[in-house]
Amino acid sequence: QVQLVESGGGVVQAGDSLRLSCTASGLTFSTYVMGWFRQAPEKEREFVASISQRGLRTFYGDGVKGRVAISRANADNTLYLRMNSLKPEDTGVYYCAAALVATSGDPREYEYWGQGTQVTVSP
Numbered sequence: 750q751v752q753l754v755e756s757g758g759g760v761v762q763a764g765d766s767l768r769l770s771c772t773a774s775g776l777t778f779s780t781y782v783m784g785w786f787r788q789a790p791e792k793e794r795e796f797v798a799s800i801s802q803r804g805l806r807t808f809y810g811d812g813v814k815g816r817v818a819i820s821r822a823n824a825d826n827t828l829y830l831r832m833n834s835l836k837p838e839d840t841g842v843y844y845c846a847a848a849l850v851a852t853s854g855d856p857r858e859y860e861y862w863g864q865g866t867q868v869t870v871s872p
Contacts, residue, residue: 781849817832
């Protein structure tokens with residue numbers, strides 16, 4: 750079955766950097782658009798970033814533009830999210846997701862989801 754496993758979360762201070770990883774199995778990774786979403790307590794799931802199948806196109810949510818970079822290594826079935834200048838409002842559970850077709854940041858376009866990794870940014 751399809752598995753997406755996130756890693757790299759943790760507790761950091763404001764201004765720090767973090768790199769999240771997502772390892773995929775059970776699907777042909779290179780045929781999927783991959784995305785990162787996050788969810789803070791009592792808030793809706795928010796689009797963070799997405800990357801096309803070959804990595805040629807990337808899209809970012811307004812809340813993180815200029816501070817994060819999404820990338821992928823198809824040979825290793827791995828998705829990355831590099832986050833810089835972290836702020837307390839970046840705190841939340843970060844999920845990776847896979848979609849055969851994704852034209853927006855709507856989470857309903859994504860078929861598969863990981864369990865998430867917690868990121869906590871202290872002031």
